[in-house]
Structure formats: C-alpha cells, structure tokens
Amino acid sequence: MTSLPPAPPTFDARPLVEPVPPGAARAFTQELKRTGRLPSASNAAIVIVGVTLVGVVVFGSMVVTMISAVFGAIMGAMQGGSLVALFGALVPVLFFGAIIAVAVVLIVRSARTGDERRYRLDGFARANGMSYVPQFGNPGLPGMIFSLGSARNATDLVRGDRPRFVEFGNYAYTTGSGKNKTTHRWGYVAVKLDVPLPNIVLDATSNNSLFGSNLPASFDKDQRLSLEGDFDRYFDLYCPAGYETDALYLFTPDIMARFIDHAAALDVEIVDDWLFLYARRDFSTLDPATWAWLFSVVGALLDKFAQWARWRDDRLAAAAAATPATPQAMIPDAAAPGTGPVTAGAVQGGGGAASTVPFVAPLDALRPPPGVAPQGRRLERRVPWLPIIIIGAFVLFWILSQLGVLGGLLGGLVGGLTGG
Structure with a gap:
C-alpha cells in the first residue's frame, strides 16, 4: 500500500483581518x-521614554517662558495695548502645543498597534x-545570519x-557603533530535518545586487x-569540496523543481539538521x-x-565499522544438539540451523550512522574583495579631492594628452 504524503499545513487567515474586540489586545499584552x-x-x-522625558523638559521650559510672555501681552492688551502683540505671543504656544499633542498621539497609537x-x-x-x-533574544540557531553582530533578537515567532x-x-542584529551603527533585518523560516546534512547554500539570483x-x-x-536544467538560472548552489555527489543525491530533479517553483525568491x-529560508x-x-x-513554500x-x-555520509563508514565484537555468550554452543559450527555461508543464509542465529546484524546496521564528517559541516568562506575595492576607490577619490591633489593630477593628465 502506497503511503500518502503528509497533508500541507492548514491556513486560516481570518484572525489577521477580523475586528479585534475592544480592550482584548491590551489585555493580551498585559497577560504576556x-x-x-x-x-x-x-x-x-x-x-x-528617555527621548520623551528630554522633550518634555525642553518644551516645558520653553512653554513656561512663552506663557510668561503671553501673560504679559494679555495684561498689556487689557491696559490698551496692541492685540497684534498678544497674537504674536500666542502663536509659538499653539505651535509647540500642537507638536507635543502629535507626539503623544503617535506614542499611544504605536503602543496600540503593537x-x-x-x-x-x-x-x-x-x-x-x-x-x-x-520575542526571543539571541536564538542561537546555526544559520549564517544568527551568529553576526550584536543585539540579536527574533520577534513575532510562529511555531x-x-x-x-x-x-x-x-530577526534583527546590529553591526558597527556610533554613527556607523547599522541594523540588519531578516525574515526567516527554520525547518527541522531528520538527520544532519552537509552545509549547502542556495543563493537566489533574483535578489542579488550590483555587488x-x-x-x-x-x-x-571552488x-x-x-x-542540470534551468536550476542555475535561479540559484547558485554551494557545497563543501568533495560533497558534489552528495548534493546531487539530495537535489534530485523533482526537488529542484519544487525550489524553482516555490522558493526562487x-x-x-542547509546546516546541521536544519533548513533555513531567508x-x-x-x-x-x-x-x-x-x-x-x-x-505554500513549506x-x-x-x-x-x-x-x-x-542520506548517509560514507566518510563515517570507518567509524561505523569499528563496533564492538559480538559477545561470546551470544554464540550457540557448537556441541549442543541440533547446531553446528557457524560459517560465513550460514550467516549469509546458506542453509543449516545456524542461518537463524539471533546475532546476525540487519543490513541498516552496516550503513554509516547519521551525521556529517567534519569537512562537510561548514562551507569555506572568502573575503568579498569587489565591494571592498569599490568602496576603497571612492574613499581614495574623496581624500584626493579634499587635499586638492586630484585637480592637479587631472590637469597634468589633460595637458599630457593635449600636448599643452
């Protein structure tokens, strides 16, 4: 009887769009x-909160000053002074009051949105x-994005x-510091696999840049x-040296078609016993x-x-072969009635009562154990020289232009070409 493939994940998107009962969202956050x-x-x-407090202090001092000015203008107007002076004193108060009101509304709305x-x-x-x-700080997954930078944080996990x-x-992490601090944001899907596999990366060509x-x-x-086929149009596949045959075993034509049709973007x-989509x-x-x-992708x-x-890594076969010998107590006594000496032919099913001895290993026990040899666990990385060279050229151009050397170099080059 042919086994059916597992049913696809259910999908019910109504909670994402249906109305939220009043107060339910706030109560849920409080419960969390x-x-x-x-x-x-x-x-x-x-x-x-810190920025808000600073703003309150700054604006508060300004408002006190402006209120004093308005009060003085009102007293002057009451004593027959100009209304223009009163209006001029009120405008700054109304302006900064509107700024504070907008800031409060935005903060409250942001909290409600979260x-x-x-x-x-x-x-x-x-x-x-x-x-x-x-949220989950520093998730510690083995994927390439999870070991970079600082302030690593995964948010809104659905498992x-x-x-x-x-x-x-x-997922987000930061690199650099001060003015050069950058926050990198990613979306990811992590799928647990049955066995560890070689470190393989499919770099989608559709999201690559000029660099x-x-x-x-x-x-x-290397x-x-x-x-084969059109796979190279959609992905650049990297696998550890020596694992090319293993990659071909894993990425059969039907699996390649699934990735092209559903995950080309x-x-x-693949690292250890995980598959990540980024x-x-x-x-x-x-x-x-x-x-x-x-x-649909998953x-x-x-x-x-x-x-x-x-899949099994044949490089681990030597370790699997080094298993303890069968204990002597498990071997039937050759002198016992109805038994004979155990021979190679008997172990292989060549006949005789000894062909059913209980210590004959199943064929799966002769295969390597699940796992990956050290040389296949991680890809060899390289330094991305092209972006570094381009950035270095721009920096050198800017330095030379600031020093005034660039103009002299260009003038000498033009003069040499024109013969002037």
Whole structure:
C-alpha cells in the first residue's frame, strides 16, 4: 500500500483581518508581561521614554517662558495695548502645543498597534495549530545570519511541530557603533530535518545586487556546483569540496523543481539538521498574502524531506565499522544438539540451523550512522574583495579631492594628452 504524503499545513487567515474586540489586545499584552513571555520594557521602549522625558523638559521650559510672555501681552492688551502683540505671543504656544499633542498621539497609537499585532498573530497561530512567541533574544540557531553582530533578537515567532518543527520569524542584529551603527533585518523560516546534512547554500539570483549576493557571507567559488536544467538560472548552489555527489543525491530533479517553483525568491541554507529560508523583509506580518505564500513554500517542500532522511555520509563508514565484537555468550554452543559450527555461508543464509542465529546484524546496521564528517559541516568562506575595492576607490577619490591633489593630477593628465 502506497503511503500518502503528509497533508500541507492548514491556513486560516481570518484572525489577521477580523475586528479585534475592544480592550482584548491590551489585555493580551498585559497577560504576556504578567507571564514573562514579553519583557515589561524593551530597549526600544526605554529609548522612547528617555527621548520623551528630554522633550518634555525642553518644551516645558520653553512653554513656561512663552506663557510668561503671553501673560504679559494679555495684561498689556487689557491696559490698551496692541492685540497684534498678544497674537504674536500666542502663536509659538499653539505651535509647540500642537507638536507635543502629535507626539503623544503617535506614542499611544504605536503602543496600540503593537498590542493589536501581537493579539492577531497569536490568534492566527492558534487557528492554524501553532503557537506564538512575541520575542526571543539571541536564538542561537546555526544559520549564517544568527551568529553576526550584536543585539540579536527574533520577534513575532510562529511555531508548529506537525508534521515536523517549523518556525516563522523576524530577526534583527546590529553591526558597527556610533554613527556607523547599522541594523540588519531578516525574515526567516527554520525547518527541522531528520538527520544532519552537509552545509549547502542556495543563493537566489533574483535578489542579488550590483555587488553580488545579498547574503551576509561569501563562499569560495571552488565550492560552486552547477546542476542540470534551468536550476542555475535561479540559484547558485554551494557545497563543501568533495560533497558534489552528495548534493546531487539530495537535489534530485523533482526537488529542484519544487525550489524553482516555490522558493526562487528566497535564499536557502542547509546546516546541521536544519533548513533555513531567508529574505530581507518581515515574514511574520499581518499580511495574509505573505502567510499564504510562506505556507505554500513549506507545504511544497515537506513531503520531499523524507528522501533526505535516508542520506548517509560514507566518510563515517570507518567509524561505523569499528563496533564492538559480538559477545561470546551470544554464540550457540557448537556441541549442543541440533547446531553446528557457524560459517560465513550460514550467516549469509546458506542453509543449516545456524542461518537463524539471533546475532546476525540487519543490513541498516552496516550503513554509516547519521551525521556529517567534519569537512562537510561548514562551507569555506572568502573575503568579498569587489565591494571592498569599490568602496576603497571612492574613499581614495574623496581624500584626493579634499587635499586638492586630484585637480592637479587631472590637469597634468589633460595637458599630457593635449600636448599643452
């Protein structure tokens, strides 16, 4: 009887768009904080509060000064002074009052938007048999984006464990410091595999830029493997040296077609027993179309991962062969009635009562154990020289122009060409 492929993940997007009961979103956020699932004050909130306090102090001092001026103008007007002076004193007060009112409205609206976002994503997760985690600091996953920079934080995680563990989330980390500080934002899908596999990267060509790949890591070109058909038009595949045959075993034509049809806009990384899908945009959103797309991608790939579970690294065969010898007590006594000496032919089923001895190993025990040899666990990385050279050329051009050397060089070059 042929086994059916696992059913695709369910999809119910109604909690993302249906009306939220009054007060429900705020109450949900308070419950998250009470149970410790959401910190009471994040770093961003602390910054906002600090900026707000500074603004209040600055504007407060200005308002006190302007109120004094308005009061003086009112007293002057009452004593027959000019109304123009009173109007001139009122304008700055009204202007700065409007700024403060707008700032308060924006802060309150931002808080309400965050509450509603969390409430909707939690409802969406539960409607689809999954769970919601508001944020998770430094998730520690083995993918290439999770070990870079500082202030690593995953947010709005939606997790499921049927038919295997899948996590959708947004992720951010920072690099540099001061004025050169940059925040990098990614959306990711993490899928748990059955066995560890070689480190393989599919760099989608559709999201590359003038400087090459948008991935945060560059890989040695010697590890690039060209596959059959149109696959190279959509992905650059990198695998560790010596694992080319293994990559061809994993990426059969039917699996390549699935990636082309459903994941051509995504970068893919296989590392240890995980598969990651990456893009430089939020994946966990309130947009039903984004979720429908991501669910279709995962659903198209899930039934193909069973093929990968059968992969074994032949480089581990030597370690598998070094198994302890069979204990002597398990070998039947040759002198016992109805038994004879155990021969190679008997072990292989060559006849005789000894062909059913209980210590004959199953064929699967002769295969290497699940795992990857050290040389296949990580790709060799390289330094991205082209962007460095281009940036260095711009910096040199700017330095020479500031020193006034560039003009002299250009003048001498023009003079040499014209013979002047």
